[in-house]
Structure formats: C-alpha cells, structure tokens
Amino acid sequence: MSVEAPENVYDEYAAAEADTSARTATVSVVIPALNEAANLPEVARRMPPGIDEIVLVDGNSVDNTTEVARELWPTAKIITQTRRGKGNALACGFRAATCDIVVMIDADGSTDPAEITLFIDALLDGADVAKGTRFAGGGGSSDITLTRRIGSRTLAALANRKARASFTDLCYGYMAFWRRHVDTIALPDVDASNAQWGDGFEIETVLAMRFMASGLRVVEVPSFERDRIHGESNLNAVSDGLRILRTILAERRSPRPLLSSLALPDAPLPCAPPL
Ligand SMILES: Nc1nc2c(ncn2[C@@H]2O[C@H](COP(=O)(O)OP(=O)(O)OP(=O)(O)O)[C@@H](O)[C@H]2O)c(=O)[nH]1
Numbered sequence: 001m002s003v004e005a006p007e008n009v010y011d012e013y014a015a016a017e018a019d020t021s022a023r024t025a026t027v028s029v030v031i032p033a034l035n036e037a038a039n040l041p042e043v044a045r046r047m048p049p050g051i052d053e054i055v056l057v058d059g060n061s062v063d064n065t066t067e068v069a070r071e072l073w074p075t076a077k078i079i080t081q082t083r084r085g086k087g088n089a090l091a092c093g094f095r096a097a098t099c100d101i102v103v104m105i106d107a108d109g110s111t112d113p114a115e116i117t118l119f120i121d122a123l124l125d126g127a128d129v130a131k132g133t134r135f136a137g138g139g140g141s142s143d144i145t146l147t148r149r150i151g152s153r154t155l156a157a158l159a160n161r162k163a164r165a166s167f168t169d170l171c172y173g174y175m176a177f178w179r180r181h182v183d184t185i186a187l188p189d190v191d192a193s194n195a196q197w198g199d200g201f202e203i204e205t206v207l208a209m210r211f212m213a214s215g216l217r218v219v220e221v222p223s224f225e226r227d228r229i230h231g232e233s234n235l236n237a238v239s240d241g242l243r244i245l246r247t248i249l250a251e252r253r254s255p256r257p258l259l260s261s262l263a264l265p266d267a268p269l270p271c272a273p274p275l
C-alpha cells in the first residue's frame with residue numbers, strides 16, 4: 001500500500017501554529033548526518049521556530065555537510081562522532097545535548113521537522129518517550145519498499161513479544177524523549193575506542209526496547225516518512241536487519257506484564273500540519 005505524501009507547505013503553518021517558543025520546556029534537536037549537505041537546506045526550511053538547540057553529529061562526511069550546517073544554523077553545536085555508525089552518532093549527540101527534551105531526526109529529508117511539535121506535545125501531555133510510527137493513526141511512508149515493510153512488521157512483532165509491547169513501528173528514526181531518561185538506557189560508551197553494540201542502525205531498536213524495559217511511558221506519534229531527497233541510503237536491509245534481529249533477541253525482557261503504556265494518544269495526532 002502506498003500513501004501519498006502530505007502536500008501542505010510547512011512555512012505557512014509554522015508562524016501561526018508551531019512556534020515552540022511559547023512552552024517552558026527547552027528542546028534540543030539531534031541530527032546525525034553522513035554526506036547530507038544537499039539535504040540540510042530542506043531540513044532547515046521545515047524546522048519549527050523556537051527550537052533551543054541544534055546538535056548536528058557529523059560522520060566524517062566527505063562533502064561539505066558541516067559547512068552547510070554552519071551556514072544554516074550559525075549557533076548549532078556541530079560535532080564529529082567518535083566512532084562509526086548512526087548509533088554512535090546519536091549517542092554522541094545525546095551527550096552533547098543540554099535541553100529538557102531531545103528530538104532525533106534524520107538529515108536526509110525523510111523525517112519532517114515540521115512534525116517536531118507533535119512529538120513535543122506528546123511529551124508535554126505526559127509521555128516519557130514519543131516514538132514515531134509510520135504504520136498507525138494516519139502515519140505513512142513514501143520511502144519504504146515492500147520488502148522493508150514486511151521485514152519491519154516481522155521485527156516489530158518479535159520485539160512486541162519480547163518487550164510485551166504493542167509497537168506498530170520499531171525501526172523508525174523519529175523519536176523524542178525527556179533528556180533526564182537518557183541515563184536509564186545505558187547507551188554504549190562514546191569514548192570507547194572499539195566498535196560497540198548499538199553503534200549501528202540497531203540503535204532505534206535498542207532505544208525502543210530499553211525505554212520500554214525501564215517502565216517508561218512510551219507513546220506512539222503518527223508520522224509520515226518522505227523520500228530521501230538526494231543521495232544514497234546508508235542502510236543495508238540484510239545486514240542491518242540481522243543486527244536488529246540480534247538486538248531484539250539480546251535485549252532484556254520487559255519486567256512488566258502486558259503493557260498498556262504504549263498507545264496512540266487519545267485523539268490520534270495528525271501526521272502533518274493541517275492545511
Ligand atoms: N553521523 C552519522 N550519520 C549517519 C551514519 N549513518 C547514517 N547516518 C545518518 O542517519 C540518517 C539515516 O540514515 P539513512 O542512510 O537515511 O538510512 P535510513 O533512513 O534508515 O534508510 P533509507 O530509508 O533507505 O534512507 C541520515 O541522516 C544519515 O545521514 C553514520 O555513520 N554517521
């Protein structure tokens with residue numbers, strides 16, 4: 001099933017509805033980026049006003065990712081990750097972030113920054129973690145292939161059995177949480193010199209399963225995944241899929257009985273700003 005990308009233009013909506021400066025909690029947006037110079041301008045264009053801190057974590061890009069980021073966000077923290085992989089980049093970004101709320105988005109234009117306010121609202125409404133879902137409540141994707149969709153569903157079903165959860169989407173990189181919870185999930189030491197488990201694309205699964213196992217209130221937020229704008233995916237469906245499978249098998253089982261905390265918000269959030 002393919003879903004049409006919402007056509008609304010964020011800019012019109014931004015000033016009226018999405019100014020995040022009115023709320024009291026501060027927000028860091030962490031963006032892992034590996035050769036994404038061509039995509040960052042669109043990411044910046046759709047960023048809501050009022051974000052307190054941008055942390056861009058560069059993976060030793062060979063294009064001018066860091067220069068473009070500096071031009072777009074003159075006050076951003078632009079750091080270089082300590083090892084390789086998206087997971088290590090995120091762990092470095094979480095350590096550098098200083099605000100109350102941390103939002104993680106991709107730099108390729110597939111996760112729409114205009115949706116950040118929906119994730120923040122879910123946290124302000126009482127969630128500990130707001131996890132994006134492409135497969136429920138009006139979420140969708142124009143970027144996922146049938147094979148990946150089947151793989152993703154299968155992995156989510158396995159993870160749900162293990163975590164006694166009801167995730168509708170496991171391997172999606174759009175997530176937000178209160179920064180005070182980051183220590184409860186014991187991410188790999190960013191200063192270790194050797195590659196660590198969690199350094200790769202399994203990071204989203206590691207985060208989801210550890211947040212659940214910590215007994216935190218995880219809420220799903222419908223989100224629309226767009227096509228990567230320019231460039232190539234860094235993900236290998238087979239090897240990264242196997243890493244995710246290994247993560248599910250290795251992570252500890254949730255100590256709680258059947259969970260009730262993972263649910264769509266009472267009134268499902270729209271997956272994009274209203275027209
Ligand atoms: N710093 C850093 N960022 C990375 C690394 N690998 C991927 N990323 C970033 O993580 C985000 C997601 O990576 P993608 O390559 O788009 O992978 P994906 O979104 O899972 O796969 P597609 O849906 O095919 O695009 C993008 O912003 C990448 O630039 C890495 O090793 N280091």
Ligand SMILES: [Mg+2]
Nearest residue numbers: 106108110228
């Ligand atoms: Mg992508």
